[in-house]
Amino acid sequence: MSMLNTFISFLVIIGLIWVSQSFRSIKFIFEKGGTILDFLKLSIFSMPAWLSISVSFGVFFGVFITFTKLQNDRELIAMKSSGLNSLQLSYPIFVISLILGSLLFFNFHFLLPKSYSFYKNYEDNLRYKKPQILFNENLFYHIDKKTIFAQSINGNELTKLFIKDYSSKQQTIDIFAKKALFIPKKSNIKIKLIDGIKIISKEKSNPLIINFKEDYISFNTNNTKKTSRSDRVIDLKEFTYFELINKSKLHSESRGIYLAEAHARNVFSLTPIIFCMIFLSFFLKLQHSRYDSLFKKFIIISSVFFIQIILFSMKNIVTKYHDLVYIFYLMPVTLIIVSFIFIKYETFSFFNLKKA
16 A cells, blocks of 8 residues: 555656646747657656655655555554554565665666756757757857857748858858748758848958848758767766766865765665654654644654755755765764664654653
């Protein structure tokens, strides 16, 4: 039951994250000529970056729903009355959290760097898939030793186009056209210019001005179609743990940033275990009143969200004070140990001490 509820909670949370994160991709793709397949590929490649929150909170809410149902059906009381203690009741949850924590560790260290590189490369390559995506209206764009500016782009049609061609060392060419049409080719982008002026400027000579009804210009995209990681700014998510550690040694001015990202992957891999342990340490106590039950649930949910905020805050602190990286590990380890003690020795519970 816990596994099923965890899986359902995971799907709900990752669905919410997917919807919230998809708006940028939808705008990027659909407004500029992409397809639904491009959108799905970007979503799949970026999904490992969402797993930290979705897995951690998925297992927490899955266990929360399971034990709340057991409590409402009085099955927890029955199991405790039969001689089972809190530690024995916790074993299945320990196993689930350890499995999901291990999967999260694998995701952070192996899957995420590769998938996020695919995501960034695919996003960049998508810009060169169609001219409409490559160029943006009212913005200057530089490609193949040429600068292009269009006041508006509607499908394959451009209006009020300006092009500066400085590919030749002997001359520069300025082109103004009232209208232009994209003619995509396999290895380049060809533009048909309509009703324009071409100004050819050479050293030590007067500019040559040519009025034309039609003309053509090509943009070679062989060197830009396939973007690799080395051709652009690399996101920290694309580095592996050991690459981040090595870069922290090579770049002293950014050492904290690399160390925080590297060690955060280890710390956040523990969040499924932390959340489950926090839940069990509070919840596996006999309920004596409805007030106690509601109060415990409020404390549990508040504690989990507070811990998540603290972990993100600690990561930000480590970026500035990298010497505190070991304290970054201290908090989750302490929480796990204290929660285990509370589960094993129920008399240490705050609620039992309160009643005593």
